[in-house]
Amino acid sequence: MGIGFYFPAKAGATTSWIPLKQPVFPAEEPVDYPEQLTGETAGGMLYVQDKGTKRESFGLRFARxxxxxxxxxxxxxxxxxxxxxxxxxxxxxxxxxxxxxxxDFDFPFVIEGRYSGTINLRKETA
Known part of the structure; x- marks a missing residue:
């Protein structure tokens, strides 16, 4: 199935973009907990303080x-x-x-009449 971008939402979108050409694989969907502080004792004991929420993102690479x-x-x-x-x-x-x-929006001209680039999206936390 195809992907799509809808502002402000799919239902009642005022602006949308449904790419004619889908992103190339692999589909990147990393998950991270970036707000963790870690420390290690001389004996090798690891201490972790969690200061944030899970962060999900999407990396979409478009070719030509x-x-x-x-x-x-x-x-x-x-x-x-x-x-x-x-x-x-x-x-x-x-x-x-x-x-x-x-x-950033960076889709350089790569071959006659074609542009390639990457879009990074960050999922909003609930």
């Missing part, structure tokens, strides 16, 4: 998008103003996630 698709992605990026606004991302399994765009 058309100029039209690249411009539609840029229009969506400008609408959400990078990380300023949350929006809904529909993954390849048709699951909706409230996310923020966390990467």
């Amino acid at each position: 998008l058309t100029l039209v698709d690249r411009n539609n992605a840029l229009n969506f990026f400008n609408t959400v103003k990078k990380s300023f606004s949350t929006f809904e991302y529909e993954d390849r399994n048709q699951v909706l996630h409230a996310v923020r765009w966390t990467s």
Whole structure:
């Protein structure tokens, strides 16, 4: 199934982008607990203080998008103003996630009429 980007939400979206060409694999969906402080004693005992919540993200790599698709992605990026606004991302399994765009918009010209780049999304915590 295809992915999609919807602002502010899929139901009643004012702006959307459904890529004509899907991201390349592997699909990156790392999970982390980045707010942990760790320390180790001389005897090897590890102490951990958890100061935050789980962080989920999505890494989407696009290869050889058309100029039209690249411009539609840029229009969506400008609408959400990078990380300023949350929006809904529909993954390849048709699951909706409230996310923020966390990467710069960088889709360089790679071959005649084609653009490649990566989009990083961070899932909002409930």
